[in-house]
Amino acid sequence: MSKVLTIAAREFRHTVLTKAFFIGSVVVPIALILVAMAAEVFLKPTIPPLKGPIAVIGGNAELVESIEAALAPPPVPDSNALAKAVQTQGLTDDVLNDVVQNASAQKMQTERPDTSGLTVKPVPKDQLEKIKTGIREGTWVAAMAIEPGTLKPDAPGGGRASLWFAPKAPPSHMDLLKSALRQGVVDTRLVHMGMSPSAVRAAIDRPSVSTMRIGTKGDERSESDLTRYVVPIGFMILMWMVTFTGGNYLLMSTIEEKSTKVMEVLLSAASPTQLLTGKIVGFAAVSGVMLSMYLIVAVLLLSLFAAIDLVSIRDLLVAGGFFIVAYLMIAAIMAGIGAAVSDITEAQSLMGPAMMILILPMLLMTVVTEAPNGNVAVVTSLIPPISPFIMVLRIAASPEPMPILEALAMLAWSGICAAGMIWAAGRIFRIGVLMQGKPPTPWELLKWIKYR
Amino acid sequence: MPDAPAISIQGVTKCFGDVTAVDNLDLEVPQGSLIGFLGPNGAGKSTTIRMIMSIIYPDHGKVSVLGRTALDAKDQIGYLPEERGLYRRMRVRAFLRYVGRLKGMDPSDADHAASSWLELLELPEALGRRCEELSKGQQQKIQFVATILHDPKLIVLDEPFSGLDPINAALISNVIERLHKEGRTIVFSTHVLHQAEQLCDRIFLINQGIKLLDDDIETIRSRYRQHIVVVERDCTGDLDHIEGTRVALDTDDPRRVELHVDEHVDLRHIMRQAIEWPEVKSVSIRQPLLEDIFGQLVGSEAMS
Numbered sequence: 001m002s003k004v005l006t007i008a009a010r011e012f013r014h015t016v017l018t019k020a021f022f023i024g025s026v027v028v029p030i031a032l033i034l035v036a037m038a039a040e041v042f043l044k045p046t047i048p049p050l051k052g053p054i055a056v057i058g059g060n061a062e063l064v065e066s067i068e069a070a071l072a073p074p075p076v077p078d079s080n081a082l083a084k085a086v087q088t089q090g091l092t093d094d095v096l097n098d099v100v101q102n103a104s105a106q107k108m109q110t111e112r113p114d115t116s117g118l119t120v121k122p123v124p125k126d127q128l129e130k131i132k133t134g135i136r137e138g139t140w141v142a143a144m145a146i147e148p149g150t151l152k153p154d155a156p157g158g159g160r161a162s163l164w165f166a167p168k169a170p171p172s173h174m175d176l177l178k179s180a181l182r183q184g185v186v187d188t189r190l191v192h193m194g195m196s197p198s199a200v201r202a203a204i205d206r207p208s209v210s211t212m213r214i215g216t217k218g219d220e221r222s223e224s225d226l227t228r229y230v231v232p233i234g235f236m237i238l239m240w241m242v243t244f245t246g247g248n249y250l251l252m253s254t255i256e257e258k259s260t261k262v263m264e265v266l267l268s269a270a271s272p273t274q275l276l277t278g279k280i281v282g283f284a285a286v287s288g289v290m291l292s293m294y295l296i297v298a299v300l301l302l303s304l305f306a307a308i309d310l311v312s313i314r315d316l317l318v319a320g321g322f323f324i325v326a327y328l329m330i331a332a333i334m335a336g337i338g339a340a341v342s343d344i345t346e347a348q349s350l351m352g353p354a355m356m357i358l359i360l361p362m363l364l365m366t367v368v369t370e371a372p373n374g375n376v377a378v379v380t381s382l383i384p385p386i387s388p389f390i391m392v393l394r395i396a397a398s399p400e401p402m403p404i405l406e407a408l409a410m411l412a413w414s415g416i417c418a419a420g421m422i423w424a425a426g427r428i429f430r431i432g433v434l435m436q437g438k439p440p441t442p443w444e445l446l447k448w449i450k451y452r
Numbered sequence: 453m454p455d456a457p458a459i460s461i462q463g464v465t466k467c468f469g470d471v472t473a474v475d476n477l478d479l480e481v482p483q484g485s486l487i488g489f490l491g492p493n494g495a496g497k498s499t500t501i502r503m504i505m506s507i508i509y510p511d512h513g514k515v516s517v518l519g520r521t522a523l524d525a526k527d528q529i530g531y532l533p534e535e536r537g538l539y540r541r542m543r544v545r546a547f548l549r550y551v552g553r554l555k556g557m558d559p560s561d562a563d564h565a566a567s568s569w570l571e572l573l574e575l576p577e578a579l580g581r582r583c584e585e586l587s588k589g590q591q592q593k594i595q596f597v598a599t600i601l602h603d604p605k606l607i608v609l610d611e612p613f614s615g616l617d618p619i620n621a622a623l624i625s626n627v628i629e630r631l632h633k634e635g636r637t638i639v640f641s642t643h644v645l646h647q648a649e650q651l652c653d654r655i656f657l658i659n660q661g662i663k664l665l666d667d668d669i670e671t672i673r674s675r676y677r678q679h680i681v682v683v684e685r686d687c688t689g690d691l692d693h694i695e696g697t698r699v700a701l702d703t704d705d706p707r708r709v710e711l712h713v714d715e716h717v718d719l720r721h722i723m724r725q726a727i728e729w730p731e732v733k734s735v736s737i738r739q740p741l742l743e744d745i746f747g748q749l750v751g752s753e754a755m756s
Contacts, residue, residue: 006553014542261537265598267507268531269554271523434507 003270007278012285015249024245025290029297036301047172050141051117054177055131058146059122059184062191067144067184068120071176112176135166142166142173144181153189161185232396233365236389238294239323240361246287247330250279254338254433255347263433272430280331280422287327318407319392325414326388330358332421333385336445339425339432346439353442361389369397381410384417424449456519458483458606458637459504464513466499466661473499475661477513481639481654483605485668486632488648489641490746491658497641498534500658501608504639505531518605527556530604534611534641536595538583544570544594545579548601555602562601569597573623589620596624600631607631608639613647625651645742657746664749669742676745679719680738681711686731694725700747712744 015021050071056064118141123131125145134140142165150159161181165174187197257263266275333354341347360380368377372394381390391410395402431448432440440448459481466474474496481487489497502508503515506522517525539547545566552562570576573593578586586594592615600607609628613621628651632638642648648655655672657665665672681697688706691699696717700710713722719737726735 002556003554006550010550014539256539257537260540261533261535262539263537264507264533264535265531265537265551265595266554268505268529268533269526269551271506271526434502 003274004278004281007266007270007275008282008285011249011253011279011282015253015283015286016289021286025293029293032297033300047113047170049114049117050173050176051114052139052141053119053121054141055121055123055127055143056146057123057125057128057131057143058148058150059144060151060188061122063146063151063184063188064120064122066187066191066197067180069187070180070183071115071118071120073115113170113172115176132164135164138166142169142177144177146185150185151188151192153193159185232369232393234298235319235396236361236365236393238291238298239319239326239392240389242287242291242294243323243327243330244358245290246283246327247334249286250283250331251334251338251347252344253279253283254335254429255341255344258339258341258433258436259343267433272433273426275433276335276422276426276429279335280328283331284324284327291323312401314401314404315395318395318404318411321411322388322392322395322414325411325418326385326392328418329385329388329414329421332418332425333358336425336428336432339429340435340445340448341432341439342436350439350442358385360386361393364390365393368393372397372399382413384414384421387414387417427451456483456516457481458485458518459639460514460516461500461504462514464500464503464510464515466503466508466510472661474503474510474658477658477661477663479656479663479666481637481656483518483637484632484635485654486628486638486640486652487654487656488652489639489656489658490643490645490648490742491664492643494660495658496661497658498610499661501531501610501639501641504608505529525606527602528605530599530602530607532595532599532607532609532612534614536592536615538591538594540584541582543580543582544586547583547594548579548598551598552601555604557602565601565603566597569601570594572627573597588615589617592616593620593624596627600627604636606637606639608641610641611643612640613642613644645746649742655742657749659749665745672742672745673740676740676748679713680740680744681713681719681722681726682734682736682738683709683711683726683729684733684735685709685729686733691729694722697722712748 054067054071056067123143128143128145131140131143135143142163145162145164147160147162149155150161152159163174163178163181165177190197190200257266270278337347337350337354341350364376364380364386367374368380368390371377377390377394381387381394387410391407391414395407427449428445431451457480459479461477461479464474464477465472477496477500479500489501491497499508503510504517504522506515506517506526515522518528542550545563548566549559549562552565553559557565567576567579570578570593573596575590575593578590578594583591583594596612599609607628612624612628616624628638628640640648640652649669652669654668655665656663667675685707691709693699694711696714697711698714700712711722711726713719723735723737726732
């Protein structure tokens with residue numbers, strides 16, 4: 001056991017204490033957190049205010065009024081009143097709705113320019129060139145010209161209008177003015193038709209729909225694209241990435257020991273089984289460090305977006321079990337390949353067939369998340385070495401929590417498969433580490449497994 | 453088990469596919485001996501050593517080392533493989549400590565032993581350097597230290613002098629002799645016969661997986677006592693055959709001829725006939741070397 005731990009400790013130290021690992025597994029996740037936090041703090045839009053007169057050419061008084069209304073800052077509900085409502089009434093659906101609208105209005109305010117200093121003035125058409133000069137010089141903010149007939153409800157093609165603005169005007173100013181002009185034209189038409197624009201807007205406002213899945217026991221669980229796709233796929237990709245990186249380290253280490261001929265020195269001190277076990281344990285610890293770093297990032301990001309409750313502790317524990325099994329399977333494949341070849345070029349030729357199988361979870365992601373209990377998902381979750389990846393997808397994407405017994409049975413099955421793969425890798429490892437020269441064919445590898 | 457042989461190999465056979473690398477081998481190496489494993493390339497030396505080291509296992513037969521199974525005795529064996537290897541990026545101190553720990557040493561004992569041995573091998577400054585920064589000869593010394601660091605009872609050296617200059621070869625040779633005098637059993641594999649002749653007190657000769665010789669060196673010499681008549685001439689050219697001899701021409705000097713005299717043939721008669729050859733400068737007798745004995749057993753071309 002002490003030899004296994006000695007080998008594991010060396011592999012861990014000599015991988016983790018390298019610049020490449022530090023950058024890839026520590027600096028990158030920390031940088032992700034810092035970037036996310038910095039974006040929240042520093043990348044809030046700082047939009048300059050819109051201040052000064054806007055000329056409206058070719059319109060009428062209703063149009064000017066409508067444009068003014070469209071450019072007015074949106075009303076913000078009284079936060080104090082909302083807080084009082086929460087205290088007195090509790091977080092009822094109505095109060096919650098007000099809170100959401102308040103937050104939405106505040107967000108809109110931060111994302112649109114301050115328009116309190118704007119004025120909208122009707123101007124004769126012959127003044128347009130003079131106003132354009134004024135826009136260049138900064139005495140006018142913008143000019144809006146309406147083509148004749150545009151204000152009629154049956155204007156062909158919706159009518160036409162033009163907008164001129166200052167050379168250095170930011171895109172947000174242009175977007176707001178364009179939107180206000182279009183809304184002003186529509187509101188003017190509605191007024192001409194004897195309708196109230198606000199009433200029409202309210203009538204055509206589409207309701208928001210919360211999706212709730214009813215469980216077999218009558219419980220309800222809200223569902224969104226985030227829970228349905230992003231979390232399962234994100235977790236599976238993380239698991240794939242980490243187990244592959246750990247397995248790749250194992251492959252490179254084995255190839256290095258073979259190519260530098262240090263393997264025979266090691267085998268004079270430890271048995272092939274001890275050597276292989278030590279390597280697997282060492283790089284499992286390396287993968288564990290990487291997974292921890294990325295999980296910390298994931299938890300912080302989910303917390304940042306208030307979505308941490310999307311992940312259940314039970315699912316995380318089961319997924320952790322599948323992570324270990326997935327690592328063991330990948331490690332077995334990589335150890336077998338590393339022992340069979342003499343350099344990385346030869347390894348690539350054997351990696352090809354292995355990768356064709358291991359890429360399957362990526363290709364099946366959508367199918368499995370769409371139907372986590374469908375035939376494809378169930379069958380592929382039984383096939384090693386992709387079974388742990390598919391199982392993680394199934395567990396995370398399942399609309400109802402997978403029965404714990406089913407999850408544990410699948411974990412046990414994957415564990416048995418992993419043990420078989422490690423045994424086969426051990427047989428290949430024992431023969432392969434002393435072999436030099438032409439790499440074996442897959443058929444020869446099978447013969448090595450049977451070899452005494 | 454103090455009285456158990458250092459190595460006991462009984463009826464061992466090892467095949468790789470259709471090739472029989474070692475065929476029904478029996479060998480017993482007494483403790484404290486310095487035995488030379490000799491044989492041409494591909495004879496089965498390295499396969500036998502790997503089975504002693506339990507790196508590979510026999511198809512048939514039994515190997516025991518120091519009275520235990522080869523696997524159990526690993527920590528009591530020091531092994532310098534023919535193909536040397538170091539972790540290029542690792543520092544020498546870390547490498548030796550790692551090997552020492554794998555052999556069951558405490559890190560501090562491993563550090564202490566590494567310093568002492570490197571001092572003795574005139575390489576104390578290497579401890580803090582990366583392995584890749586060392587010359588080939590220096591790397592070989594580090595590997596030799598890794599072999600003996602844990603004070604093993606059995607030391608297996610596969611071609612220990614290859615790649616060493618004469619001064620460093622002599623340094624290593626002195627250490628091997630010292631370890632032998634201290635009572636360690638040393639297995640020394642080589643196909644350079646004069647090195648084995650200088651160092652070993654026992655010889656094991658194998659060819660095509662079959663044991664040809666296994667005895668102490670003096671017994672072998674007495675058993676294969678054969679006179680060699682050396683004839684030096686001023687000319688080259690064909691010579692009349694002398695009954696009861698085998699002619700060996702010196703490839704470096706075609707004017708020098710060696711006559712390997714068969715057993716029970718009168719040496720004086722042979723010498724008289726040799727003197728009759730044209731332009732003979734001198735005729736002398738020399739004792740057979742291991743090379744001559746092995747040439748006789750294996751074929752001189754196979755041993756070269």
